[in-house]
Amino acid sequence: MNFQYSLALDLTVLTLGLVLLLLEAFNDKEDKSFLGWIGIIGIATVFFLSFFVVPQEFATGQFYKADALAIFFKRLALGTTLLVLIMALEFRPILSRYLPAVGKNAGLGEFFALPVFTCLGLMWMASAVDFVMIFVSLELVTISFYILVSYMRRSGASLEAGVKYLILGALSTGFFVYGITWIFGITGETNLAKVSTALLTLSPANETAVLFGMTLLFVGLGFKIAAVPFQLWVPDVYQGAPTPITAFLSVGSKAAGFIVLIRVLEPFLNAPATAGRALLVLTALAVLTLIYGNLTAMPQLNLKRLLAYSSIAHAGYLLVALASWKTGHAPVTVSFYLAGYFLMTLLAFLVMVVVNRATGGDEIANFNGLGQRAPFLAFGMTVAMLSLAGVPFTAGFLGKFFVFADAIQTSQWLLVGVGVITVAAGFYYYLKVVRAMYWNVAKNTDPVLASGLTKATIGVLVVLIFLLGVWPQPVLQMLK
Amino acid sequence: MLNLLIAIPIVAAIAILLGLCAKKTALLATTLNLILTLALVFGYDQHSADLYQFTSSVLLAPGWKLAFSLGVDGLSLIMLLLTALVALAAVWVAPHPEKLERYPSLYYACLMFIIAGATGAFASLDLFFFYAFHELALIPTFLLIGIWGSGDRITAAWKITIYLAVGSFVLLVGLLALYFSIPGADRTLSIPALQALAMHGGIPQTPWIYLCLLIGFGILISLFPFHTWAPQAYASAPAPAAMLHAGVLKKFGLYGLLRVALPLMPGAAHHWTNLLLFLLAGNILYVGLVTIAQKRLDTMLGYSSVMHMGYIFLGIAAFNPLGLTGAALLMFAHGLSIAALFAIAGAVRQRTGTLEFAKLGGLAKPMPFLGFTFGLAAFAAIGLPGFANFAAELPIFFGAFSHAGSDLAFSNYQITTIIALWGVVISAVYMLRGYRAAFLGETDKRWTGLADLCACARPAILLLLAVLLVGGFRPQLFVNLVTPTIKAVLAVPAK
Numbered sequence A: 001m002n003f004q005y006s007l008a009l010d011l012t013v014l015t016l017g018l019v020l021l022l023l024e025a026f027n028d029k030e031d032k033s034f035l036g037w038i039g040i041i042g043i044a045t046v047f048f049l050s051f052f053v054v055p056q057e058f059a060t061g062q063f064y065k066a067d068a069l070a071i072f073f074k075r076l077a078l079g080t081t082l083l084v085l086i087m088a089l090e091f092r093p094i095l096s097r098y099l100p101a102v103g104k105n106a107g108l109g110e111f112f113a114l115p116v117f118t119c120l121g122l123m124w125m126a127s128a129v130d131f132v133m134i135f136v137s138l139e140l141v142t143i144s145f146y147i148l149v150s151y152m153r154r155s156g157a158s159l160e161a162g163v164k165y166l167i168l169g170a171l172s173t174g175f176f177v178y179g180i181t182w183i184f185g186i187t188g189e190t191n192l193a194k195v196s197t198a199l200l201t202l203s204p205a206n207e208t209a210v211l212f213g214m215t216l217l218f219v220g221l222g223f224k225i226a227a228v229p230f231q232l233w234v235p236d237v238y239q240g241a242p243t244p245i246t247a248f249l250s251v252g253s254k255a256a257g258f259i260v261l262i263r264v265l266e267p268f269l270n271a272p273a274t275a276g277r278a279l280l281v282l283t284a285l286a287v288l289t290l291i292y293g294n295l296t297a298m299p300q301l302n303l304k305r306l307l308a309y310s311s312i313a314h315a316g317y318l319l320v321a322l323a324s325w326k327t328g329h330a331p332v333t334v335s336f337y338l339a340g341y342f343l344m345t346l347l348a349f350l351v352m353v354v355v356n357r358a359t360g361g362d363e364i365a366n367f368n369g370l371g372q373r374a375p376f377l378a379f380g381m382t383v384a385m386l387s388l389a390g391v392p393f394t395a396g397f398l399g400k401f402f403v404f405a406d407a408i409q410t411s412q413w414l415l416v417g418v419g420v421i422t423v424a425a426g427f428y429y430y431l432k433v434v435r436a437m438y439w440n441v442a443k444n445t446d447p448v449l450a451s452g453l454t455k456a457t458i459g460v461l462v463v464l465i466f467l468l469g470v471w472p473q474p475v476l477q478m479l480k
Numbered sequence B: 001m002l003n004l005l006i007a008i009p010i011v012a013a014i015a016i017l018l019g020l021c022a023k024k025t026a027l028l029a030t031t032l033n034l035i036l037t038l039a040l041v042f043g044y045d046q047h048s049a050d051l052y053q054f055t056s057s058v059l060l061a062p063g064w065k066l067a068f069s070l071g072v073d074g075l076s077l078i079m080l081l082l083t084a085l086v087a088l089a090a091v092w093v094a095p096h097p098e099k100l101e102r103y104p105s106l107y108y109a110c111l112m113f114i115i116a117g118a119t120g121a122f123a124s125l126d127l128f129f130f131y132a133f134h135e136l137a138l139i140p141t142f143l144l145i146g147i148w149g150s151g152d153r154i155t156a157a158w159k160i161t162i163y164l165a166v167g168s169f170v171l172l173v174g175l176l177a178l179y180f181s182i183p184g185a186d187r188t189l190s191i192p193a194l195q196a197l198a199m200h201g202g203i204p205q206t207p208w209i210y211l212c213l214l215i216g217f218g219i220l221i222s223l224f225p226f227h228t229w230a231p232q233a234y235a236s237a238p239a240p241a242a243m244l245h246a247g248v249l250k251k252f253g254l255y256g257l258l259r260v261a262l263p264l265m266p267g268a269a270h271h272w273t274n275l276l277l278f279l280l281a282g283n284i285l286y287v288g289l290v291t292i293a294q295k296r297l298d299t300m301l302g303y304s305s306v307m308h309m310g311y312i313f314l315g316i317a318a319f320n321p322l323g324l325t326g327a328a329l330l331m332f333a334h335g336l337s338i339a340a341l342f343a344i345a346g347a348v349r350q351r352t353g354t355l356e357f358a359k360l361g362g363l364a365k366p367m368p369f370l371g372f373t374f375g376l377a378a379f380a381a382i383g384l385p386g387f388a389n390f391a392a393e394l395p396i397f398f399g400a401f402s403h404a405g406s407d408l409a410f411s412n413y414q415i416t417t418i419i420a421l422w423g424v425v426i427s428a429v430y431m432l433r434g435y436r437a438a439f440l441g442e443t444d445k446r447w448t449g450l451a452d453l454c455a456c457a458r459p460a461i462l463l464l465l466a467v468l469l470v471g472g473f474r475p476q477l478f479v480n481l482v483t484p485t486i487k488a489v490l491a492v493p494a495k
Helices: A003-026 A033-052 A068-097 A109-127 A131-149 A156-187 A192-200 A204-225 A234-240 A243-270 A272-297 A303-323 A330-359 A375-389 A395-409 A413-438 A452-470 A473-478 B002-017 B022-043 B074-093 B104-123 B127-136 B138-148 B153-181 B191-199 B207-221 B229-236 B239-249 B251-264 B266-271 B273-292 B297-318 B321-352 B368-382 B388-401 B412-439 B458-473 B476-491
Strands: B053-061 B066-072
Touching (some): A131 A156, A156 A204, A156 A234, A204 A272, A234 A243, A234 A303, A272 A303, A303 A330, A303 A413, A375 A395, A395 A413, A413 B138, B002 B022, B066 B127, B074 B239, B074 B251, B127 B251, B153 B207, B153 B251, B191 B251, B207 B251, B207 B297, B229 B239, B239 B251, B251 B266, B251 B476, B266 B273, B297 B321
């Protein structure tokens, strides 16, 4: 019974979060960054332990899956949280600038504790296969994000981001729940496996109602994965939120959104009555998301905003993989893509945090001449950008390679055609950052310093990006 | 051994970035590579039953049958030889690190990455790595033009990068479509396995897939009308980058046609012959006339390199032993001659600060060596007997013309060949005009005091010219190498 082992991962993270909260409340020290270190060590331990959990299809109750996919996404959640905590340590000085606290390091405790709870929600989402469970885990994630996004209380942008995220998040949750009620009304089930069975024998009279429910679910989940036309919140929230939280949103929240999307869509894509129209919706979303995300990213001058649009663009490529559901291995393609996306996006955010601390901004112009000021950081950023653009030998290219392969295998020529154009657009806006770092000259040529932990993390991420770019087998093996 | 050939430049690039003396490391690495390549050329057994030799393979993703497999045949060998020769010359003429204003080590590292990319692409026997290695060279080019370029470097860098990225992805779509058009169990990314499959008619000859490959490769080769990225990029690029790109990287597309597209889909290729003939006539005639109109030496050379691709396409379109052999040989010869020309143009620009014909003139007086070598390289590019280019163009014309039409009318092949022959005249016009405008005539007062190329850099250019002469007098050396490959390409049934 490996059910317990898999659940044990989640429970350990829960305990870790509670311990951090208690320590924060009852410890008198002003500087609470040791909480960050405890968090990092704890999450790293759980991440390490996850490799000893043997995947298993189901466990008691059939509401909690522990298959390879679930464990893979748990690892993604853990890895993201780990890097977010590392970033949070680096981000402290900027954060305290916007806090109304008395001391220099006061009021930072929750910033290290809350991501752990978010992580728990993301891990639970990876396993949830019952609408009720999905809803609860989704809310755990969203509510902790409401706090984290508006954490910088004296920054107008952060507060604006928080309000926007709150209102649109609540709205999308409403859509999602409304969708669940329609599906429940027709099938009488909240468990996805049972919904799937019910859909196979759907009477034609109920088809419209099911499709309506499905559309509502698309709206709710489209918000989480930042698919067009549900992307309106993304740029402002990404720009306003503290950078580590932006990274968390753009990787953790998106990955969990996609695993839920896969789980929720599976019944609809396997039922003949709904499969055709579900694929049509996916294709339409993919085309819109690809075009909008890539074209709007091109004129951006702020790197955070650029990465926000890039996050929309990558959602588009992931949707292409889902629209090629007929290959039978869309979940594997999506997971592999997300693994690469996880590495390269977090690498970009990590460098961005360091540069922001040194130069005081997230504009692309802040990166001018970084090649001279900090060759290693510039190299790391270059690797991240090249991987995001899809240059061979990086994880990003192999992800796109698999996505394109799926689309071609299922003859989705519209998606292939749009994809080729948007990839070219991607080359432009990602290389804009490379251009700033190497072509342009900085006014200030002081070196940009980073902590040893950050440098080591950058090194590890770079190596992993290259390794995954030529040797996909370890990740593919995990997903078997 | 091939692993080493790819690893040396990469290791050298990393060593340079970590602070080793850039020029010496780069020279050492490229010399080592040349020695290794020569060892491969002499070690290759032309009479062996195995076409691909020195093979090695590491399986990376069993589901895709994706393996890092290397191996060479005669065609890859002459391309590797071209890469090694141009690489050495490019590093040789590159400015001394102390003279570079910014990022001196990055400059050399970029060159080394381009070399590694080209070497890897020519030595790969797996479609994935064949493709990936070529694109590896894209980013160093972007940096080289963007940081150290001249003129309108920003536009040029963006244009070449975006253009080639689009071309590469069109090519990727074509390759993937080819992969998936093969029935399930036979799917593989290994080029020899695919060729064996094609021999048994196991690859469906879908015309549009070949069109995808032709356009994808065509963009990389600057096939008319997809050529506009090339002249501008070569004009702005620093001389070593232009040498490597015009001399070596651009040949990747042609190599891909000979290695992948033609042997796997001869039937589908046949479908597009007339289109290819039309486009290559555009390369020769239209781009040739545009070249004559150029007012600067660098853009003239850039356009001329686009124009000469037309001849190679003609050899490929002819699809017979003569045509293909000529095409393979011209890939080699053109690479050397254009590299020499760009090296000389770069040296001139360094001294005069301009390459406009109106401002130049009489440069052969203060710089006799540059004048003399430019003349030789220009003659080679025109296709004068005695240079490898002539030995390559002649079989192409014969090969293409041998496709006779009905009794009285010329076939499309023959019409295109006649146009191509006019191209030789066009080449002579612009090359000689360029030579006269830059090197002959009255020497402007500004240029009288200029120094000739320093003795230390001269061997680089002489090396390229010497090999061109060897190829001109003993083309058989190279023909023997590529003959088994050409035979294998032509043996595939075009049903």
